[in-house]
Amino acid sequence: MTQPGTNPPGAPLSALEPWPETVQWRPVSRSLITVELINRATWVVVVLAGLGAGWWFNRHWFWPAAMALVVVAAIWRSVVTVRAVRAWGYAERDNDLLVRHGLVVRRLSIVPYARMQFVDVTAGPLERAFKLATVQLHTASAASDAKIPGLDPAEAARLRDRLTALGEDRAEGL
Amino acid sequence: MTAANARPQPDPPTPPDPTPASLPAATPQPGPTPQLAATPQHDPAPLPGPAPQAGPASQTGLTQPVPPAQTAPILDWPGTNPAYQSEPPTHPSQPAGPPTHPSPPDGPAAYPGLPDGPDAGGRDAEGGGPRAEPRRRLHPLSPLLNGAKSIAVIVAALSWQTLSQVGLERFAIVVAVLAVGVVIYSVIGWLNTGYHLVGRELRIQDGLLWRRNRAIPLDRLQAVELRRPLLAQLTGLAELRLEVVGGGKTEAPLAYLSVKEASALRERLLALAGRTPGSGEQATAEQAPMPERPLFRVRNRDLVISQLLTPQAFFLPVGVAFVVTQFVLEGSWTFIGIASTVTAMAGVVLQPVRRVLQDWDFRLGRDPDGRLSVRFGLVETRSQIVPLNRVQAIGVTWPLLWRLQGWLHLRLDIAGYAGPQSGGDDKRSDRLLPVGVFEAGRLLVWEVLPGVDLGALPTAPPPRRARWLHPFAFRAMGAGLTPEVFVARTGVLTREMTLVPYARLQSVRVIQGPVQRLLNLATVYADTAGGQSGVAKDRDVAEAWWLAEQLSVRARQARGPAPLVTSAANEPIDAHWQRPDYA
Numbered sequence: 001m002t003q004p005g006t007n008p009p010g011a012p013l014s015a016l017e018p019w020p021e022t023v024q025w026r027p028v029s030r031s032l033i034t035v036e037l038i039n040r041a042t043w044v045v046v047v048l049a050g051l052g053a054g055w056w057f058n059r060h061w062f063w064p065a066a067m068a069l070v071v072v073a074a075i076w077r078s079v080v081t082v083r084a085v086r087a088w089g090y091a092e093r094d095n096d097l098l099v100r101h102g103l104v105v106r107r108l109s110i111v112p113y114a115r116m117q118f119v120d121v122t123a124g125p126l127e128r129a130f131k132l133a134t135v136q137l138h139t140a141s142a143a144s145d146a147k148i149p150g151l152d153p154a155e156a157a158r159l160r161d162r163l164t165a166l167g168e169d170r171a172e173g174l
Numbered sequence: 175m176t177a178a179n180a181r182p183q184p185d186p187p188t189p190p191d192p193t194p195a196s197l198p199a200a201t202p203q204p205g206p207t208p209q210l211a212a213t214p215q216h217d218p219a220p221l222p223g224p225a226p227q228a229g230p231a232s233q234t235g236l237t238q239p240v241p242p243a244q245t246a247p248i249l250d251w252p253g254t255n256p257a258y259q260s261e262p263p264t265h266p267s268q269p270a271g272p273p274t275h276p277s278p279p280d281g282p283a284a285y286p287g288l289p290d291g292p293d294a295g296g297r298d299a300e301g302g303g304p305r306a307e308p309r310r311r312l313h314p315l316s317p318l319l320n321g322a323k324s325i326a327v328i329v330a331a332l333s334w335q336t337l338s339q340v341g342l343e344r345f346a347i348v349v350a351v352l353a354v355g356v357v358i359y360s361v362i363g364w365l366n367t368g369y370h371l372v373g374r375e376l377r378i379q380d381g382l383l384w385r386r387n388r389a390i391p392l393d394r395l396q397a398v399e400l401r402r403p404l405l406a407q408l409t410g411l412a413e414l415r416l417e418v419v420g421g422g423k424t425e426a427p428l429a430y431l432s433v434k435e436a437s438a439l440r441e442r443l444l445a446l447a448g449r450t451p452g453s454g455e456q457a458t459a460e461q462a463p464m465p466e467r468p469l470f471r472v473r474n475r476d477l478v479i480s481q482l483l484t485p486q487a488f489f490l491p492v493g494v495a496f497v498v499t500q501f502v503l504e505g506s507w508t509f510i511g512i513a514s515t516v517t518a519m520a521g522v523v524l525q526p527v528r529r530v531l532q533d534w535d536f537r538l539g540r541d542p543d544g545r546l547s548v549r550f551g552l553v554e555t556r557s558q559i560v561p562l563n564r565v566q567a568i569g570v571t572w573p574l575l576w577r578l579q580g581w582l583h584l585r586l587d588i589a590g591y592a593g594p595q596s597g598g599d600d601k602r603s604d605r606l607l608p609v610g611v612f613e614a615g616r617l618l619v620w621e622v623l624p625g626v627d628l629g630a631l632p633t634a635p636p637p638r639r640a641r642w643l644h645p646f647a648f649r650a651m652g653a654g655l656t657p658e659v660f661v662a663r664t665g666v667l668t669r670e671m672t673l674v675p676y677a678r679l680q681s682v683r684v685i686q687g688p689v690q691r692l693l694n695l696a697t698v699y700a701d702t703a704g705g706q707s708g709v710a711k712d713r714d715v716a717e718a719w720w721l722a723e724q725l726s727v728r729a730r731q732a733r734g735p736a737p738l739v740t741s742a743a744n745e746p747i748d749a750h751w752q753r754p755d756y757a
Contacts, residue, residue: 018719110682140703141680
């Protein structure tokens, strides 16, 4: 059992679905797609305006080419975003919180409640407009990233309260 | 322990007698040794406030009575100083009148009235009850010492260039004026700095224009260090540094105290920090100066040779040859030119030299309470005390050139540890063994993480298809789960190994990049609070999930069944960290 390499039978092979029998993954809100798209659209408009100004002053083929590139990249990123938001997920187990995200680089974080130092709940203006909030769990290690965006405010509050309650119960310091 | 019986336990590498023939025993020495000396240390003076201007606060600071130049603390200071009456309400001054504790700090025995309960400190001490101690000041010589450091920094900043432009005389005048200013500023800062113990908190006030009151809960103390830079050694002073988690820099450097006062305060802080509800009384009562048990001493000859075996030392002759040929070809032998070159060269050469000076006379021991005590340094002697349950991870390094000698380097990861210049690793003060043979490393690892035998740590290599990602490093990579620690190996030229005790895991991450996905591989990170993660690179995906699951389960089990305690000080797994057999 202690020898790595000898895997228990029935080990999951999917990169996104570990332990399918014990873990109930919960998705984040689909409104996060809209928020992300609006964010990206804003940036694209700003960049396009800059490039357009460049074209106005200097009629070089470089400017429209760059603009086309930006548009194509934005469309591609948007497609990825839609899928990436669907890939976000979190699960509360008895002793730890699981967060998975990422499509190109897939990440899964396992953070025991006992190691929690504090919980952040944030909501930017755009997120607030769509009734979303972000919960982030911090541990003493700077490397831990347990961030769950796109939560309903009620769900964010519930998660925050539950995390802090569990953290207090199981607090063991460092 | 989780799976302690899963495989036969290796023989303990060392019996309790810690002095094998090859390891010369350290002579127990209670205090930092005064040493011979060379150059002053360039520490940015931590104590003076933001800018050297005399604002209104400093005016009031000047009006307060100058205390007699004694090592005894100033007792009647709060209450008489208008600057202190406008303090934030977190630190109400002592009740007017004479302080209740007129005795100087002689050690923990002098304070029998400290709270005993686990949660008695800190909260009820507000309002200056009988438990609150009088505020104390730093040693009266500290402003001079701090000033001297700043002057050295200023001279270094002015550089040769300025000297050549303005001439020696003006240069001296500028330096002198700045020096006087800095000293005056430091004196004012010193008048406004004080510390005292309230319950289980150490409170420190400082700052001139922006006053700062910090309360440091001793539960969270990670390590305490006593530093004595050259000037402090000459004057018999010491700087006390407390390491707490959070904050990139050392909190609360108390610079300077007299050595006696500093070590007494350190003992008290550690006694308070390590106190659990059951052992409340003994912790303070039994602080008789028991001798610590020496563990290991690094031979200075080995240290020098090891630093000669670094790339910098090898490139030195090349650099010197380059400079000399350049001068010969150019034919310019001005003083400034040479001085600048020497300064530039010093930057490169200095690192090995500095390491030798820092790690000189490296001694390790266990104090009576089982804590690790580390002393080292030539120009600046340092003496750290680290409770063993604060060790987050151990890093073992085999640099390429050291492998000829069979030497290795051990590093302790302690949460919150960051040197004054936390960027460079040579300034970090968390080494466990600067250089030593394998047997010495094995002994020390066994001491710090009981039950972990450096010679018997099985690791499994990643699957063969990981060769596509690491054609050269493949053979050096590996990861393994032992009953006590998670082991990860990596590195071709400089071989490294990270040992993370399960009880110190903060979180576990599994990350899979696009190329890894093609190869069905994933990387597992075991994060600790020390900043160094144990990384099992490029494992098979199924194995990675299994590793992650095992790590989180073992981390939970190593901590014991989740106890319903709210105080972070009661580490329930202390038994896990007990010394193997001489406890």
